[in-house]
Amino acid sequence: MNRYVRLLGVVSLAALAVGMVEARELRLASGAPPAHPASDPLYNSFAEFLPEETNGELTGLMIGPEVVNIGTVKQALQSSLAEVGNLLPLFVPADLPNTALMGDLSFLATTPHAMGAAMTEYVVTCGECQAEFKTMGGVFVGAGSSDVYVLLTTKPVNSLADMKGLRLRSGGAPYARWAEKLGAAPAQVPVSDQFEAVSQGVLDGTMASISDLISYRLIDVAKYIIDVPLGTYHTTSNFTVATTAWSELTPEQREGFARAANKSSALFTQSWGYDRAASARQAAVDAGIQVIPASQDLLDATNEFRFSDIPDAVALAESQLGVTDAADKIARFQTLVDKWTAITAATEGDVDAIAAAVQTEVWDKVDWSTYGL
Structure with a gap:
């Protein structure tokens, strides 16, 4: 009987080993x-x-x-x-x-x-x-x-005029076009490098998910959240x-x-x-980061961009990337x-x-x- 039990055990282990190898x-x-x-x-x-x-x-x-x-x-x-x-x-x-x-x-x-x-x-x-x-x-x-992107900055943006010359990290072409349209200077910087770029003053901020404050430790360098809705990163x-x-x-x-x-x-x-x-x-508020609602002129300029940018996006996609229709x-x-x-x-x-x-x-x-x- 004991020999039979031991044999079953050996067979079971062998079967398990085969299963593990096949995984x-x-x-x-x-x-x-x-x-x-x-x-x-x-x-x-x-x-x-x-x-x-x-x-x-x-x-x-x-x-x-x-x-x-x-x-x-x-x-x-x-x-x-x-x-x-x-x-x-x-x-x-x-x-x-x-x-x-x-x-x-x-x-x-x-x-x-x-x-x-x-x-x-x-x-x-x-x-x-x-x-x-x-x-x-x-x-x-x-x-x-993502959630709806916002601006996370080291400088306040209280009006559209404050966007002029603002150096912002961009995660893609539509964000870069928005920044340029509103007078800012976008930079294609990998999301993993944005903390260093902002902390060293190379950038004044980023167009990003607010969760980047935690995910990429921007809570240690950002001073302002500018609540202008920049759409999702999907x-x-x-x-x-x-x-x-x-x-x-x-x-x-x-x-x-x-x-x-x-x-x-x-x-x-x-x-x-x-x-x-x-x-x-909530963590940003607790850390003393100031939340600035988007000014009306900034909202108006962003809303105008939402629709006027599509023909430009179509033209760029077709002329530069070869997209048809x-x-x-x-x-x-x-x-x-x-x-x-x-x-x-x-x-x-x-x-x-x-x-x-x-x-x-x-x-x-x-x-x-x-x-x-």
């Missing part, structure tokens, strides 16, 4: 510091959901920002240093022009959850977007959104999978990967777009924003319900034997 560990790069929502909850929750949604067949190994930061995700994916990465299309518009084009609607944003869902559906169903990801060597598996590719790694997964594993990514993206938007923004604002693509995205604004409003902020809606409306319609290949 595929993917190298994951959020590109963000631990305090940023792209790290937690986005990638931390994904590392938990991934084995759950793939019956333990896929797991993740986190790579820190000291190895792969947000500005080097594309290179890390192409070199296979990372197999899954948080890629920002506005950082690589020449590679992903049709995808980055949607960033030009930042200033027309509604709510964060609606923008993240609309971006997800747009890219999944955009043939040219899919083609450019394939050419770059990656697969798009979902987007998310042109993301939260989980960009290197094509080589994606091709090695079974259709069932890809489907499970997407379920895990979808759940994590909803949590990410809830955190970045709502929860952390509220906490950061840009106006039609923007109109389609606006339709999706309206669709998802209604859907997310009906959920009354229930994150699980929002994730379920995206799963039903987008991911359940994907053919996993061909998607991304």
Whole structure:
């Protein structure tokens, strides 16, 4: 009897060992510091959901920002240093022009959850977007959104005149165009470098999520929050999978990967777009940072920019990036924003319900034997 029990134990251990060998560990790069929502909850929750949604067949190994930061995700994916990465299309518009084009609607944003869902559906169903990801060597598996951006500065902005010459960090083309239109001087600085640039006086501030006060320690250098609504940062590719790694997964594993990514993206938007923004604002007040409401002339100039910039964005996309029918693509995205604004409003902020809606409306319609290949 004891011999039989021992034999069963050996067989069980052997089976377990085989299962462990067969499990595929993917190298994951959020590109963000631990305090940023792209790290937690986005990638931390994904590392938990991934084995759950793939019956333990896929797991993740986190790579820190000291190895792969947000500005080097594309290179890390192409070199296979990372197999899954948080890629920002506005950082690589020449590679992903049709995808980055949607960033030009930042200033027309509604709510964060609606923008993240609309971006997800747009890219999944955009043939040219899919083609450019394939050419770059990656697969798009979902987007998310920030809160509505504001100005975080070391100088007060009490009127439109105070914008003149203000040196501001820009996270993408639409923000740079807004700053230039209003007389400021935008600079394309990686988000991970904005603390140093502001602390050393190279920049007077940044156009950013208010949660950057905590995520990137700007609370130690910023003196003012200028409450001018600058739209959301929703042109993301939260989980960009290197094509080589994606091709090695079974259709069932890809489907499970997407379920895990979808759940994590909803949590990410809830955190970045709502929860952390509220906490950061309170922390700023407690730290003595002054909140300055946008002056009427600053609001008027920003509102005028929201609509007048679209023709310029279309012209630039077509002439400089080779995007065709840009106006039609923007109109389609606006339709999706309206669709998802209604859907997310009906959920009354229930994150699980929002994730379920995206799963039903987008991911359940994907053919996993061909998607991304």
